[in-house]
Amino acid sequence: MLAVPRISVLLFLLCCWLCHGGTALAGVRLAPGVASLALAADVAVLEDPGGHMSLADVQARAADFQPSRLRGDAAINFGYSSSAWWLRFDVEAGPAVARDWMLEVGFPTLDRVDFFGPGGEHLSASDLLPFAARPVKHRNFVFPLRLGETGTNTVWLRVASEGSLTVPLRLWQAEAFREESHTSYAVLSVYFGMLLSLALYNLLLWFSLRDSTYLTYVLFAASMAVGQLSLNGLGNEFLWPHWPAWGNAAFSTGFAATGLFGALFTRAFLATRRNAPRLDGAVIGLAALFALCMLAPLVAPYRLAAILTSLTGVTFSLVAVIAGLRCWRKGQPGARIFLLAWTLLLLGVGIVGLRNLNLLPTTFFSFYAIQIGSALEMLLLSFALADRINGLRREKDLAQGEALAVKQQLVGALQRSEASLEQRVEERTEELEAANARLRENERQLQALAHTDTLTGLPNRLLLDARLLQSMQQARRTHGQVALLLVDLDQFKPINDGYGHAIGDEVLRCTADRLKAAVREVDTVARLGGDEFVVVLTGLGGGADAERLAQKLVASLGEPMRVLGLPLEIGASIGIALFTGGELSPAELMRRADQAMYAAKDAGRGCYRVFAA
Numbered sequence: 001m002l003a004v005p006r007i008s009v010l011l012f013l014l015c016c017w018l019c020h021g022g023t024a025l026a027g028v029r030l031a032p033g034v035a036s037l038a039l040a041a042d043v044a045v046l047e048d049p050g051g052h053m054s055l056a057d058v059q060a061r062a063a064d065f066q067p068s069r070l071r072g073d074a075a076i077n078f079g080y081s082s083s084a085w086w087l088r089f090d091v092e093a094g095p096a097v098a099r100d101w102m103l104e105v106g107f108p109t110l111d112r113v114d115f116f117g118p119g120g121e122h123l124s125a126s127d128l129l130p131f132a133a134r135p136v137k138h139r140n141f142v143f144p145l146r147l148g149e150t151g152t153n154t155v156w157l158r159v160a161s162e163g164s165l166t167v168p169l170r171l172w173q174a175e176a177f178r179e180e181s182h183t184s185y186a187v188l189s190v191y192f193g194m195l196l197s198l199a200l201y202n203l204l205l206w207f208s209l210r211d212s213t214y215l216t217y218v219l220f221a222a223s224m225a226v227g228q229l230s231l232n233g234l235g236n237e238f239l240w241p242h243w244p245a246w247g248n249a250a251f252s253t254g255f256a257a258t259g260l261f262g263a264l265f266t267r268a269f270l271a272t273r274r275n276a277p278r279l280d281g282a283v284i285g286l287a288a289l290f291a292l293c294m295l296a297p298l299v300a301p302y303r304l305a306a307i308l309t310s311l312t313g314v315t316f317s318l319v320a321v322i323a324g325l326r327c328w329r330k331g332q333p334g335a336r337i338f339l340l341a342w343t344l345l346l347l348g349v350g351i352v353g354l355r356n357l358n359l360l361p362t363t364f365f366s367f368y369a370i371q372i373g374s375a376l377e378m379l380l381l382s383f384a385l386a387d388r389i390n391g392l393r394r395e396k397d398l399a400q401g402e403a404l405a406v407k408q409q410l411v412g413a414l415q416r417s418e419a420s421l422e423q424r425v426e427e428r429t430e431e432l433e434a435a436n437a438r439l440r441e442n443e444r445q446l447q448a449l450a451h452t453d454t455l456t457g458l459p460n461r462l463l464l465d466a467r468l469l470q471s472m473q474q475a476r477r478t479h480g481q482v483a484l485l486l487v488d489l490d491q492f493k494p495i496n497d498g499y500g501h502a503i504g505d506e507v508l509r510c511t512a513d514r515l516k517a518a519v520r521e522v523d524t525v526a527r528l529g530g531d532e533f534v535v536v537l538t539g540l541g542g543g544a545d546a547e548r549l550a551q552k553l554v555a556s557l558g559e560p561m562r563v564l565g566l567p568l569e570i571g572a573s574i575g576i577a578l579f580t581g582g583e584l585s586p587a588e589l590m591r592r593a594d595q596a597m598y599a600a601k602d603a604g605r606g607c608y609r610v611f612a613a
């Protein structure tokens with residue numbers, strides 16, 4: 001803390017050196033027509049390290065006052081100083097000059113300003129007192145100055161503050177002061193109106209998008225507004241006129257919060273964790289420092305908090321610019337706008353600094369450079385945030401387009417594989433149907449082969465047994481009759497042996513044809529094997545029908561045959577067995593027919609016999 005006064009003296013001397021305007025203190029000469037006048041060049045200063053000196057004390061040490069040696073409207077700046085500072089200037093006014101003037105101290109965050117007028121009046125203004133206690137209700141500290149009719153008017157000022165001790169002094173003709181006040185209030189209203197709309201707009205965006213970057217921006221803008229309201233004195237006048245304690249802390253707390261949310265915003269907006277990992281650590285550290293600065297006035301002297309906030313602010317400004325440059329090189333969207341925005345703010349701060357050092361003339365732009373710079377910064381950052389929505393939408397459209405293309409590819413592939421699957425299924429179905437048809441044909445052929453006598457094409461023994469059983473069951477149900485005729489060729493062996501097997505086969509085939517020709521469709525003609533055939537007759541009127549057919553068969557088979565040009569004579573013996581219901585089995589019926597057939601053989605062949613029990 002001991003170093004602080006020394007630093008402030010050095011700072012003041014540096015300002016004096018930079019803005020060197022001469023050594024002599026000539027005093028202010030007010031000429032007719034002068035509406036306002038900056039007093040820096042005409043002020044002499046005296047440090048009161050203990051802050052205990054009274055007006056009489058300093059008047060006694062008038063010779064110790066040092067001319068400011070500043071030029072024009074530079075701001076007298078003692079930096080952070082724990083001393084009280086006395087300022088003195090002389091005003092001379094001719095008879096044609098107005099007598100009522102306003103002395104404006106354009107730095108509303110000073111803790112206390114005491115004004116001692118030429119008529120012996122003592123007025124005080126302080127940001128530690130309620131706003132209503134001020135002699136003139138204005139955002140800056142303003143004191144009415146009534147000049148005497150003749151001679152030199154000496155004005156004494158005592159300033160002290162825990163914060164930065166900057167004392168921009170200007171003398172105003174009353175009417176000109178009112179006009180200038182209107183302008184400055186209008187400009188500041190536009191500035192704060194803009195901050196308010198940007199904050200509200202981004203708050204709505206945050207509600208809608210739920211992206212915390214927007215909320216950080218809103219808090220950034222709101223803190224900036226609090227800091228600026230304090231810096232401009234509008235907060236004291238309109239927002240917290242009855243809370244001077246807060247008004248005193250609002251400057252440091254507001255700008256510390258601006259730094260905190262500015263750092264968080266920078267981090268989120270530039271994605272420093274990804275784009276500049278090393279700087280990201282610095283940004284986090286600075287954000288933590290800003291948070292400390294916000295709370296510092298609660299536990300440490302205000303001056304320390306203010307100094308810490310200023311140093312952290314300068315460091316962060318550098319880090320933010322470097323981070324912006326790095327992220328711009330890495331292609332982070334919006335980094336260019338961020339850099340431009342940040343540069344504009346720093347430019348504004350720099351212009352005001354240079355103006356305060358009187359290295360730049362006071363114009364509308366140099367006077368309001370911080371407001372203009374920060375308004376443009378906020379506007380550009382808000383634009384960059386809005387542009388993010390476009391960026392996000394473009395990314396979303398791109399991702400949707402890619403997803404759609406992939407989906408279409410998948411659908412295409414699926415359709416192709418479905419078509420090929422359908423084709424394969426169709427082919428396989430056709431193959432299966434063909435295989436099935438072949439199987440059915442094979443089965444049909446096998447069935448036919450299993451049930452057919454290959455030589456004559458007649459049903460064989462297997463089929464005969466099935467049909468006989470079926471006929472007997474039906475006869476049982478309908479109370480009908482079945483006749484079984486066992487036909488055996490006579491003297492077939494000699495033909496077979498005499499003419500050969502082929503002739504024998506032809507005889508058997510011819511016999512089959514004759515048997516089939518003699519019976520009805522519904523009757524069954526089968527070959528048992530060798531020269532034995534069976535005829536099953538169903539739907540009989542009675543045994544006489546069977547005998548009539550047997551007689552017909554004997555006659556038919558007795559007819560000469562012409563086989564491969566050979567005239568052959570052959571006959572047949574027939575045994576008849578009748579089924580008229582009851583428990584008789586097919587085998588038993590067959591046995592009976594066989595027995596009757598042998599009876600016919602025994603009777604001399606070429607005849608039939610009916611089984612008789």
Ligand SMILES: Nc1nc2c(ncn2[C@@H]2O[C@H](COP(=O)(O)OP(=O)(O)OP(=O)(O)O)[C@@H](O)[C@H]2O)c(=O)[nH]1
Nearest residue numbers: 489490491492493494496501502504505529530531
């Ligand atoms: N060509 C030919 N001959 C067969 C076939 N099956 C059996 N035979 C012959 O048919 C003959 C049947 O003998 P038999 O019943 O004694 O002949 P048969 O001379 O009619 O005698 P009877 O019935 O007593 O009049 C045998 O010589 C068998 O070899 C065949 O499929 N084809």
